[in-house]
Amino acid sequence: MLKKIIQSFIVTSLLVIGSASAVGATTHQLQVPAQWQTMGPGISYPGSTDATLTLPHIDQLAFDCIRFHESRNHLVDGSGSQGWYQFTQGTWNSAANALGLPTWTNTWSPNDASGNMQSEVAVWYFKRNGRFGVQWAAEANECPGVFYF
Numbered sequence: 001m002l003k004k005i006i007q008s009f010i011v012t013s014l015l016v017i018g019s020a021s022a023v024g025a026t027t028h029q030l031q032v033p034a035q036w037q038t039m040g041p042g043i044s045y046p047g048s049t050d051a052t053l054t055l056p057h058i059d060q061l062a063f064d065c066i067r068f069h070e071s072r073n074h075l076v077d078g079s080g081s082q083g084w085y086q087f088t089q090g091t092w093n094s095a096a097n098a099l100g101l102p103t104w105t106n107t108w109s110p111n112d113a114s115g116n117m118q119s120e121v122a123v124w125y126f127k128r129n130g131r132f133g134v135q136w137a138a139e140a141n142e143c144p145g146v147f148y149f
Contacts, residue, residue, distance in 0.1 A: 033061065036068035044075040044084075046115055051123040058146055063122065065143035066136050075118070076111045083110030085122045091135070095121040 032045055045067075046052055052063040070086040071077040081088050087110045093103040101117055102108035110118055125135045132147055133140065140147050 032064045036064045036073075038068065038073045042076065043073045044115060045073060046119055050116055051119040055123065055126075059126070061146040062132055062139075062143055062148075063119070063126075065146060066122075066132070066139050069139050069142045070136070075115050078111070083113065083118045084115065085110070085118060085136070087118075087121065091125075092121065095124045099124055 052060050055063070067073055067084045070081075071084050073084070075084055077083060078086055082092075089109075092110050093105060095101075096103040096108075096117075099120060101113065101121070110121075113121075122135075126132060129135065136147075
C-alpha cells in the first residue's frame, strides 16, 4: 500500500513539473517563495540565466516579490505599464538604450522582450539607484524584510 502511494506521488509530481514547464515555467519557479507564486495561464518565472540570479539572495527575494505584486508573474502584462516589472515607456527606453536593447521607440515594448531582458533592465535600475525604492516604491509595504529604499 505504501509503495502504491509513493508511486502515485512520484507520478503526480512528474505531471505537475511537466505541465509547469509546458507553460514556460523554469526550475527557478521551485525557488520562488510560495507567497509570491501564482497559478494559471501566462505565468512565468526567471530561468537559470536571469540577471536577478547574479544578485545576493535577499535581493533575489525582493525581485520575486516585485514580480508578484507588479504583474502576478505574467511576463506579458499590463496596458500602460508592461511586463514582469510594469515598466512605463520612458523607464524601459532609458535602460534599454543604455543596455543596447530594443526600445518602444523601435516598436518594442517590455511585453515583446524576454524575461532575461526585462530582468536585465530591472537589475540595471536597481544597481544604478542602489536600492529598490526609486522604481518600485509601491512594493515597500508588500515585501517586508526583503525591500529597502
